Amino acid sequence: MEGFSIETLKEESDTSETKLLIRGFLDAHTVDHFERSLDEAQEKGFKTIILDFSSLDYISSAGIGSLMNYTKIMKDKGGELIILRPTDKVYRIFDLLGFSKIFNIKR
């Protein structure tokens, strides 16, 4: 009943791409865990970080702020943060707040 988990689905050193499955609730409580995983992926040198959001049930401003930061950090490094298949609920929140055009979302 943790409510949040992160699982590495794929790590490709040739393309320097990693894919993380983010499950559950990304809120003010779980955002630290989320950021630790993104920091780790960066330290490993991945240039493309794909976040599979298909099992993410909820996101609050804490998660959105974090996505803003990491989108910028990755871009500044010449890399990319991609959000894959967000649930309707999470996409709607992005959209209502105008973030659907700022984040790199693949539906």
Added chain:
Amino acid sequence: MEGFSIETLKEESDTSETKLLIRGFLDAHTVDHFERSLDEAQEKGFKTIILDFSSLDYISSAGIGSLMNYTKIMKDKGGELIILRPTDKVYRIFDLLGFSKIFNIKR
């Protein structure tokens, strides 16, 4: 998001048997709805009432008391009340309280 529903799965007039699927929470709030369905089945003349409990998530003393009453009523009429495939959770409650031997349960 009702939390409770009853669906008639089968009505056989030859064998005078009816089967009801009971879903959700059987508590002090939903027990009236439950009893109305059992009364209706009796009024239709069914001698065997099978309650499919495989989708029943929860039962409290209100539901157990009602099952006690209807088990007796059906028996007095020469009929039978059968509880089919209760979930582990509901069966455990019956068992802890000693009702697993009183009710006619088919697992």
Added chain:
Amino acid sequence: MDEETKTISFELSCPVKSVFLRHIRQFIVQLAEDVSFSEEEVSQIEIAVDEACSNIIEHAYNHSTDFDKEGKKIYVRVEIYKHGIKIVVGDRGKGIQPHHIHRTKNLKQYKTSRYHRGLGTYIITNFMDDVLFHTEEGYGTTVEMFKYRRDNDGFTRAGIK
């Protein structure tokens, strides 16, 4: 503060209507799961709390005159300790009449009786470890229930310290 005695507590007040029983159960179940009671223990806590709340709905208030008046509520307090969970369910209703309390002493009596009453308090006292009824005529009733944790290691599972 002493870590051992530091508690985490929640309070919930809710209208005296059976439709909200499942909201209370859901809240309690979530907390009981967080402090890593087993599935079986969680379901015992769930039903014990439900019975105490159902009794308030059925017996505590005179519905026609009391409903939704200030203070006429179901009150639930949850305290989480290292060694277990305490749940207090209370009302400000008429109190339990002395000859009604603990009516069902054993299940045999319940099962052979024509009136299926008294199972609620039986469930509360048997599914929880320590149970105290406080009741005073005209001032209401509280049921204080404690359930001990069998396994101390799982306590911080959900990050609750």
Added chain:
Amino acid sequence: MDEETKTISFELSCPVKSVFLRHIRQFIVQLAEDVSFSEEEVSQIEIAVDEACSNIIEHAYNHSTDFDKEGKKIYVRVEIYKHGIKIVVGDRGKGIQPHHIHRTKNLKQYKTSRYHRGLGTYIITNFMDDVLFHTEEGYGTTVEMFKYRRDNDGFTRAGIK
């Protein structure tokens, strides 16, 4: 009593810890669903309440000295009306400093700023219909949020009258 003005209300108090945000959300979502807000509206209510509670956790109290002291809690009150839902989220903390309130007036500002702050109050004021902040230095803050129901017929769907 006038049916139109008769309200149903809930109160919840909760420790000032982010691990319990989802308990509060779960409780609010259940109620919002019961009074038949649409899926989209429910999720707007959910996030607005979460933001108000997260602000209490982040800003209201001085954690090292205040945590878990009597009265240092997240307070949530829910009132259900025929025409909508009112949710009041409050604390007894330090209050919002005047120059901090409503910091983000528009999203463009948020997105171009180096510090991603102020999205919480933006979400609250934009996802709920009527929003009132009451804040007093040293006495705490309450955020009162109202969301209107678009469809009156569904109100009694869950048996809530």
